[in-house]
Amino acid sequence: MRRLLRILLYGVLGLGAAGAIAGGLALAYAFFVLAPKLPEPERLRDVHYQEPLRVLSSEGALIAKYGQKRRSPVDYEQIPPRVSLAFIAAEDDRFFEHPGVDYQGILRAVAYVIREQEFGPGGSTITMQVARNFFLSREQTLLRKANEMLLALQIEQVLSKEEILELYLNKIYLGNRAYGVAAAAQVYYGKPLDQLTVAEAAMIAGLPKAPSALNPLRNPEQARARREYVLDRMRAEGFISAERHREAVQSPLTAQRHAVDRQVEAPYVAEMVRRRLVERYGREQAYTGGYTVYTTLQGERQRAANRALRAGLRAYARRHGYRGPEGRIPAEQADDPQALDAALREHPPYGGLEAAVVVAVGEAAAWAWLRGGKVVEIPFETMAWARERRSVNRRGPAPEEPGDVVAVGDIVRVAPREDGLADFEALPEAEGAVVALSPEDGRIRALSGGFDFQRSPFNRAVQARRQPGSAFKPYIYSAALARGYTPATLINDAPVVFQDSALEGYWRPDNYTGRFHGPTRMRQALIHSRNLVSIRILRDIGIRPTLGYLERFGFEPGRLPKNLSLALGSNSVTPLQMAAGYAVFANGGYRVVPDVIERIEDAEGRVVFEGRFPRACEACRPQRLLGEAADPRRRLDPLDTVPSAERAIPAENAWLMTDMLRDVVARGTGRGARRWLERDDLAGKTGTTNDQRDAWFVGFTPDLAAAAWVGYDDSQRSLGARETGAAAALPVWARFMAGALEGVEERTLPRPDDLVTVRIDPETGKVTGSDHPDAIFETFREGQVPPRQSTSGGGRQGAREELF
Known part of the structure; x- marks a missing residue:
């Protein structure tokens, strides 16, 4: 017996010695072989997270985020204690006690391996997870675990516990592309960290163990059980x-999938910015480099553009009748929630219009099932417009009751109202664009490239090249002023036939009304958009000189037709080009180059790119004359450093064109704008192309130049009879400007000194006295004032080339 005890004692001592030797060898291997190969923990002091690209308005409101990882890094001080303590309770309750490696956790992990014959949970501290997440792979091997432990010990020697916890809570993956607690709070609850409840914090803290299996959106019951464990x-x-604890356990599950907390809807601009960033930095760096792009957009004006365009397109759709439901389900399925929701998955919301399935039809209303199970009432008065569409110009009889419009099972569009009801609507087939910029410097203040980006990402504001029609005439008239014309010059508005090889034979242009008015002053011709006058002007001043002149407004001569159809806007332009061209008139004659990027900041907030916006103003020009020696004693005026925009046309020309275009709005084809905006500083021009394929209104004040276009993406498709620029596009422009100019005082640019105003005879365009009963005032450049009308001659005299 004594011998057996001696043998056992020697065996135990031998095993202990062997264990000690093995442990010593392991430690030696760890510190002399593994440790030198590990990364330096000091690198954690300069961590660069993979952050998404953020696009903001000029005020800093979020427009869009791009990137696979949704992350919003926060400082430790910004993390509420209930959030950090929830993670400590769930992941590492001895975090503030151990040196980076917790022997209790290791013993639990070893026991699990012996029991289950596989690697499992229980061994990693928060510090070890930081080491793995920032420096190591996720492979489950003894070597990786050893490296993880060594790194954790080193990290604890370099960083404080608070710094380690900050790194962990910003790096950890929490499901649904959310990295870090701030992103998770937004993804699951749509709120910032400091607004999370204890129950919500516990739900998020339960996710690191299995972000997919314990996700409250995918497996709510398992997520609830995990939440209760964390709360316990x-x-x-x-x-x-x-x-x-009791309150939190009893709290209902409130997690939902929240999209990016977008504050300004401008997806077309966001896509423009995204492409620019990818071109500049490459796709990977653009999406993960944490860049923040401040755009030139102004939130309220962008919202006004979205509202105006959608309202205009919906109004156009109503004018042309109801095309019928988007789809149907069998009437017997109208009381099956699963069938209803399944049908609506194929019809996402567009432009504020929700898809709905009609579930009941009454005498004065219909009822429809919305996505998510809400049933709304659709009053019949909102259906009164829905006459059957038979063609673009023909509709059926007016409906007399809801059953004339819808039937149970129809999939229709509605616009939900705040009072719980919904208006009957239809998705418009026609498209459009609105773009507005500052005439002073070219900063784009609002841009909407279509009814809804998700339905069609084609950006019509900058990509659609369409014929501008009569909206192009002001450029021709400006060229005429530069060649000696005046607003009082008489041009004959009469039929004419041209034989032009470039136009393939004979061309018989006409006015829109089909009527002719004889000798017409240039101002009146622009006010009433007389086509034949514009053609005669272009023929007189010459196509080649005009092409060169149009380059001053930013148009490329090579893209312009080299024939007289140019006078009627037969060329192709984008809405942005038109708005930028009219800005030359609005700012007194300077050409501005529109852009949408104000500046780009990197993840550290450093400005890495700044937009250049030369200003259109005389005051911006350096005060020193060319060739004059600089006075070193004089302090530079801040304005000396502001680049000045290039002058495109003389100030007198711009003022006269603005004055005539204000008359277009006051009493011409653009007078509908006055019904929307009671302002006297509006100037602009309508445009309509053959067969009403394109409808335009382009206009401005000294503070904002904007273009509105409406048409079908199929450029051969007509909008329909009477769908002119005044009918289809002007309401969009006017509605937008009413919102965009709210609170902006009326103003006009000062009149240049070398302009004079005199009385003229409206019939002859010549100067007359105050005793003339029909005399009107007109403005001329000095040296271009017409001669005084003789008392004996009368008649129309002084017209260009004897009225052609």
Whole structure:
């Protein structure tokens, strides 16, 4: 017996010695072989997270985020204690006690391996997870675990516990592309960190163990059980009271999928910016480099553009009748929630219009099932417009009751109202664009490239090249002023036939009304958009000189037709080009180059790119004359450093064109704008192309130049009879400007000194006296004032080339 005990004792001592030797060898291997190969923990002091690209308005409101990882890094001080303590309770309750490696956790992990014959949970501290997440792979090997432990010990020597916890809470993956607690708070609850409840914090803290399996959006019951475990741990550790624990456990699950907290809807601009960033930095760096792009957009004006365009397109759709439901389900399925929701998945919301399935039809209303199970009432008065569409110009009889419009099972469009009702609507087939910029410097203030980006990402504001029609005439008239014409010059508005090889034979242009008015002053011709006058002007001043002149407004001569059809806007332009061209008139004659990027900041907030916006103003020009020696004693005026925009046309020309275009709005084809905006500083021009394929209104004040276009993406498709620029595009422009100019005082640019105003005879265009009963005032450049009308001659005299 004594011998057996001696043998056992020697065996134990031998095993202990062997263990000690093995442990010593392991430690030696760890510190002399593994440790030198590990990365330096000091690198954690300069961590660069993979952050998404953010696009903001000029005020800093979020427009869009791009990137696979949704992350919003926060400082430790910004993390509420209930959030950090929830993670500590769930992941590492001895975090503030151990040196980076917790022997209790290791023993639990070893026991699991022996019991289950596989690697499992229980061994990693928060510090070890930081080491793995920032430096190591996720492969489950003994070597990786050893490296993880060594790194954790080193990290604890370099960083404080608070710094380690900050790194962990910003890096950890929490499901649904959310990295870090701030992103998770937004993804699951649509709120910032400091607004999370204890129950919500516990739900997020339960996710690192299995972000997919425990996700509240995918597996709510498993997520609830995990939340209760975290709350129990918080109560056991004394992080929350018994009462707070009870309230949190009883709290309902409120997690939902929240999209990016977009504050300004401008997806077409966001896509423009995204492409620019990818071109500049490459796709990977653009999406993960944490760049923040401040655009020139102004939030309220962008919202006004979205509202105006959608309202205009919906109004156009109503004018042309109801095309019928988007789809149907069998009437017997109208009381099956699963069938209803399944049908609506194929019809996403567009432009504020929700898809709905009609579930009941009454005498004065219909009822429809919305996505998510809400049933709304659709009053019949909102259906009164829905006459059957038979063609673009023909509609059926007016409906007399809801059953004339819809039937049970129809999939229709509605616009939900705040009072719980919904208006009957239809998705418009026609498209459009609105773009507005500052005439002073070219900053784009609003841009909407279509009814809805998700339905069609084609950006019509900058990509659609369409014929501008009569909206192009002001450029021709400006060229005429430069060649000696005046607003009082008489041009004959009469039929004419041209034989032009470039136009393939004979061309018989006509006015829109089909009528002719004889000798017409140039101002009146622009006010009433007389086509034949514009053609005669272009023929007189010459096509080649005009092409060169149009380059001053930013148009490329090579893209312009080299024939007289140019006078009627037969060329192709984008809405942005038209708005930029009219800005030359609005700012007194300077050409501005539109852009949408104000500046780009990197992840550290450093400005890495700044937009250049030369200003259109005389005051911006350096005060020193060319060739004059600089006075070193004089302090530079701040304005000396502001680049000045290039002058495109003389100030007198711009003022006269603006004055005539204000008359277009006051009493011409653009007078509908006055019904929307009671302002006297509006100037602009309508445009309509053959067969009403394109409808335009382009206009401005000194503070904003904007273009509105409406048409079908199929350029051969007509909008329909009477769908002119005044009918289809002007209401869009006017509605937008009414919102965009709210609170902006009326103003006009000062009149240049070398302009004079005199009385003229409206019939002859010549100067007359105050005793003339029909005399009107007109403005001329000095040296271009017409001669005084003789008392004996009368008649129309002084017209260009004897009225052609």
